[in-house]
Amino acid sequence: MPQWVRACATDDIDEEDLIRFDHGGASYALYHSPEGKFYATAGLCTHENVHLCDGLVMGHLIECPKHNGQFDYRTGEAKRAPVCVNLKTFATKVEGDDVFIEVP
Incomplete structure (x- = not known):
């Protein structure tokens, strides 16, 4: 069953940047968009398993x-070769100054 896990503080990620978050044996990438929203994907590229x-x-x-x-x-x-398999995405939410990710 999915669960919400605190990943970082909102000011840990500059706008248009990302950080790595590891939890439960998996690696995730957390992004801070130019509009101030937070997003999460799998942390490894689908092409050669390199940390994003x-x-x-x-x-x-x-x-x-x-x-x-x-x-x-x-x-x-x-969006651009050589990658051709999409990244898995994960829901995020902000509570106060903390960013949470919904993980499996």
């Missing part, structure tokens, strides 16, 4: 640090 936290955020895109493939972190949609 080392990648570059541009607007609503995360670029993988290994082969420059891109995903829309809001939807997980693969």
Whole structure:
């Protein structure tokens, strides 16, 4: 059953940036959009299992640090080759100054 887990404080992630969050043996990436919203995806690229936290955020895109493939972190949609498998996304919520992610 999914559960809400505190991942970080809202000021831990600058706008248009991301951080890594590990929980229960899984790695997640948490993003702070230009509009001030928070998003979460699987933390590893679907192409070669590289940690996305080392990648570059541009607007609503995360670029993988290994082969420059891109995903829309809001939807997980693969946007530029070589990635062709979408990222899994996870619900987020903000309570006070804390960001929570819904994990399996």
